[in-house]
Amino acid sequence: MAVEVIPVGLIRRKLEGKIPRYVDAAGLTVREFLAQLPIQSELVAFVVVNGQLVSRSHRLSDDDVIKLAPMVGGG
Amino acid sequence: MHGYAGRILRVNLTDRKTTVEPYDREIARKFLGGRGFSAYVLYTEVPKGADPLGPDNKVIVSTGPLSGTLVPGAGKTDITTKSPATGGYASASVGGLLCAELKYAGYDAIIFEGISESPVYLFIDDDKVEIRDAGALWGKGSLTVEEELKKELGEAFQIATIGPAGEKLVRYACISHDFGRQAGRGGVGTVFGVKKLKAIAVRGTKSIPIADVESFRQQARAMYKDCAESEALEVWQKYGTAGVTTWANEIGAFPTRNFQSGFFEQHERLSGEVMREAIVVTDKACFACPCPCGKYSHSKKHGVFVEGPEYETTALFGGNCAIADIEDVAYANYLCDELGLDTISAGNCIAFAIECFERGIISAADTGGLELSFGDSKAVFSLIERIAAREGIGDVLAQGVKHAAAVFGGNSADFAIQVKGMEMSGYESRNAPSMLLSYMTCDVGAHHNRSWSITYDLQVGRDAVSPDKAAKVIELQHIRPLFDCLGACRLQWVELGLGLDLYASILQALTGEERSWDDLLKISERVWNLTRAFWIREVEGFGREWDSPPARTWKEKVTTGPTQGASISWEDSQKLLDMYYRQRAWDENGIPSREKLAELELTDIVSL
Numbered sequence: 001m002a003v004e005v006i007p008v009g010l011i012r013r014k015l016e017g018k019i020p021r022y023v024d025a026a027g028l029t030v031r032e033f034l035a036q037l038p039i040q041s042e043l044v045a046f047v048v049v050n051g052q053l054v055s056r057s058h059r060l061s062d063d064d065v066i067k068l069a070p071m072v073g074g075g
Numbered sequence: 076m077h078g079y080a081g082r083i084l085r086v087n088l089t090d091r092k093t094t095v096e097p098y099d100r101e102i103a104r105k106f107l108g109g110r111g112f113s114a115y116v117l118y119t120e121v122p123k124g125a126d127p128l129g130p131d132n133k134v135i136v137s138t139g140p141l142s143g144t145l146v147p148g149a150g151k152t153d154i155t156t157k158s159p160a161t162g163g164y165a166s167a168s169v170g171g172l173l174c175a176e177l178k179y180a181g182y183d184a185i186i187f188e189g190i191s192e193s194p195v196y197l198f199i200d201d202d203k204v205e206i207r208d209a210g211a212l213w214g215k216g217s218l219t220v221e222e223e224l225k226k227e228l229g230e231a232f233q234i235a236t237i238g239p240a241g242e243k244l245v246r247y248a249c250i251s252h253d254f255g256r257q258a259g260r261g262g263v264g265t266v267f268g269v270k271k272l273k274a275i276a277v278r279g280t281k282s283i284p285i286a287d288v289e290s291f292r293q294q295a296r297a298m299y300k301d302c303a304e305s306e307a308l309e310v311w312q313k314y315g316t317a318g319v320t321t322w323a324n325e326i327g328a329f330p331t332r333n334f335q336s337g338f339f340e341q342h343e344r345l346s347g348e349v350m351r352e353a354i355v356v357t358d359k360a361c362f363a364c365p366c367p368c369g370k371y372s373h374s375k376k377h378g379v380f381v382e383g384p385e386y387e388t389t390a391l392f393g394g395n396c397a398i399a400d401i402e403d404v405a406y407a408n409y410l411c412d413e414l415g416l417d418t419i420s421a422g423n424c425i426a427f428a429i430e431c432f433e434r435g436i437i438s439a440a441d442t443g444g445l446e447l448s449f450g451d452s453k454a455v456f457s458l459i460e461r462i463a464a465r466e467g468i469g470d471v472l473a474q475g476v477k478h479a480a481a482v483f484g485g486n487s488a489d490f491a492i493q494v495k496g497m498e499m500s501g502y503e504s505r506n507a508p509s510m511l512l513s514y515m516t517c518d519v520g521a522h523h524n525r526s527w528s529i530t531y532d533l534q535v536g537r538d539a540v541s542p543d544k545a546a547k548v549i550e551l552q553h554i555r556p557l558f559d560c561l562g563a564c565r566l567q568w569v570e571l572g573l574g575l576d577l578y579a580s581i582l583q584a585l586t587g588e589e590r591s592w593d594d595l596l597k598i599s600e601r602v603w604n605l606t607r608a609f610w611i612r613e614v615e616g617f618g619r620e621w622d623s624p625p626a627r628t629w630k631e632k633v634t635t636g637p638t639q640g641a642s643i644s645w646e647d648s649q650k651l652l653d654m655y656y657r658q659r660a661w662d663e664n665g666i667p668s669r670e671k672l673a674e675l676e677l678t679d680i681v682s683l
Binding site (some may be wrong): 001002006008039040042043044045048051052053054055056067069070071072073074 | 306307308309310313314318319321322325326343346348349351502523527528529530533534564566569570572
């Protein structure tokens, strides 16, 4: 069951060529999903699912679009 | 002078006189504008040893060459003074529309001198400049005054004002603008207050001369397109800095219970998504910004509207005071805004007081009967009001956490979380050595916005104490404040991904002067060293001791959360500092070398 993954900025550079656009992640929490990625999960500051900012405990569903963005600036 | 209005407005509040002088091209070349211009004026015009609350101190309100143009985010005004909070350099940046209006009125900067006999405000309507009586405004809140002045003068006027906290000389009083933006740190509002300067009201109808209009227009359009197409825009537009709260807890960086921990167990009640759902009414942008990161909120519980809370306010009142209700944090934000207090310093000082109370260092006898405990919102609201009024314990806290620790005694200095007398902002850093170094060496005190390097710590390893971390801090300390010299926000670069070379290119189209981004970074390094020289000149015995981290950093370990047990030893903090000084060509006491000053063309004004 596919989830579309859109990495942004630094996260995209880190994941370039290492994961497909669509992954089988429905049913996983965000935390579980990030743990599977070849990247330090702490670098992912913002997890946006279908346009909503979600916490690490959010559970993914089929056809979700998940955007992974870093924080670089700090205010 | 393309890109500049070409004029400086000088306002002598003692004599009630205003004069207009030309903007010196050489100063613009060497210091660019904004924070850079202000630093030059501060160093060369404020006499050594001036009392920050005396007539010889000056406040400089400055725009940069990009201010008021159509560069995305070109809405930043710098306000600089000798800090009544630290005794050293203070510079605070405020977004909104002030700088644009000031430039359209025909002024690149305003220099305020002297002290008025009675409350006044500065009225500017293009060439018409008046020092007007502000007796009827004195004592009123910032939001109230802005509304009243706009009603009286017209919506087109941009207003910057202090609240009662500035009038009472609370050491971290801020200057407010656009119903929720502040020049917050270092007591810039305090100096307005001692000068009895209640507000600035400005309207301008002129334009800014541009050297190559067509090139400028094309480049600005391209920058806007890049912003609009940025994949990060969605996050920042929808949540602003409030979106950071969840992640800060995830990595153990969220100050909690006076920086005892970096994780607040109830943080999910303060998250960006909860905030958006519960209180956000609309998004709010500054001048020329395509990314409205401001969140205008309505708390039904407290019956107030407030811009925010931003991450910093949520961190310092939410986690740091353990208030787990976003509406209560919003109300604390509202109180600070109306009274004219920096939310960061206020939240830090209040959390300190709470910890002192819980440890038995102070008691109800000291607080006028007020019981203090983490998580008690009502007590926090009461303390905010007492600080602004300088009543009872509020008077102690109004003078900053370093002062409060000296008054409260015991071992409270060990957990007064400050550097150089400025209260630390919203990142618990015992898990992030380069971020700690950023706080230690920031030019105004413990503020995060000059160098924010937590992600770098995560990338290269949190435990590492290495020269590259010092190099990263220095790199950021040159890039980020450069935006304050240009008069533009850096969010479009740092979070939306605009290329830095675009700024150099569009600046050339604006001014007609060819300068690379590296040329501009040199200016930023010049300003950094100039403000360091100001500290050295003004603070007797200034040296590496003033770059020390708070004692909690090495004396105590993080109590809970993902970084439980973390601390950074004194030895490691000093190793980092030594690496930093070496890379800056400063001596072991943090004094810039003569060679460095010569390289930066500062020897004509600085002698150390």
